[in-house]
Amino acid sequence: MLKGTLQTIILKLLEDNNRMYGYEITQKVKELTTGEIMLTEGALYPALHKLEADGSLETFTEVVDGRARKYYRLTEQGGDEVKSKLSEAQAFIDQLQLLLNLKPIVK
Amino acid sequence: MLKGTLQTIILKLLEDNNRMYGYEITQKVKELTTGEIMLTEGALYPALHKLEADGSLETFTEVVDGRARKYYRLTEQGGDEVKSKLSEAQAFIDQLQLLLNLKPIVK
DNA sequence: TCTACATACATAAGAAAATTATGTATGTAG
DNA sequence: CTACATACATAATTTTCTTATGTATGTAGA
Numbered sequence: 001m002l003k004g005t006l007q008t009i010i011l012k013l014l015e016d017n018n019r020m021y022g023y024e025i026t027q028k029v030k031e032l033t034t035g036e037i038m039l040t041e042g043a044l045y046p047a048l049h050k051l052e053a054d055g056s057l058e059t060f061t062e063v064v065d066g067r068a069r070k071y072y073r074l075t076e077q078g079g080d081e082v083k084s085k086l087s088e089a090q091a092f093i094d095q096l097q098l099l100l101n102l103k104p105i106v107k
Numbered sequence: 108m109l110k111g112t113l114q115t116i117i118l119k120l121l122e123d124n125n126r127m128y129g130y131e132i133t134q135k136v137k138e139l140t141t142g143e144i145m146l147t148e149g150a151l152y153p154a155l156h157k158l159e160a161d162g163s164l165e166t167f168t169e170v171v172d173g174r175a176r177k178y179y180r181l182t183e184q185g186g187d188e189v190k191s192k193l194s195e196a197q198a199f200i201d202q203l204q205l206l207l208n209l210k211p212i213v214k
Numbered sequence: 215t216c217t218a219c220a221t222a223c224a225t226a227a228g229a230a231a232a233t234t235a236t237g238t239a240t241g242t243a244g
Numbered sequence: 245c246t247a248c249a250t251a252c253a254t255a256a257t258t259t260t261c262t263t264a265t266g267t268a269t270g271t272a273g274a
Contacts, residue, residue: 002109003232003259005109009206009207013206021223022224023221023223024222032205036202037199037203043261045224047260065221065270066269067222067223067268067269068223069221069222069223089207092144093203095144096144096196097200098139099119099120099139099140100193111230113232128251129253130249130250130251130252131251148253149254150233152253152254153231153253153254154231173241174252175240175251176251176252177251177252
């Protein structure tokens, strides 16, 4: 029901960190959630590609220690996108909390 | 990413309300979330059928004002299922909040 | 040296879940 | 008699995620 959660997480991390590469994102999420949320590559990379195709992210490649890293950075449009996705996610989470914490209805 | 949210909402409502029928569930969710979450029939009915097939819900039909209502009620297994789904959802929401509320990292 | 594991990217096949579009049928209000 | 609300249901499509692969390099240990 909460669509685009992965995209929202990616955008938020890039808002806070300026530039990150895919593998780094998986490790950061794993670290921040103490292993409770593990991003799979099969979900992450297509999501990154889509965000780039949509114009929210831009990329540049650097070779570090002989391995290529594809860095992602927010575009200006991406900056707007984060704000809108974050408030959307918050609104949904708030409503969900409301529904799931319901007290029994006493008749 | 949060799979089974709709099922969790349904199960929680039935835990609080003992018995409900499909249309009633859509109206209750709409009312509680002031229209922010609207369940579509195409999602709701298949979800109810699946929960029944899984043994979490049982049904009985009543005719009210000439219209048939198919009521759903939690089974004992469904009662266990609610608890487990609720704590799973809460854990996920907590981690998501953590990720989405991150402060910028000052370097 | 060879093996295992971590780093780093990517795609394809399939499953799961939702949206959108229909369809049936009855009651009520104008 | 028309429109809208009530009440259920399914089919087609789309979206999103999981699982399974595949390539390639660096590092640590046996």
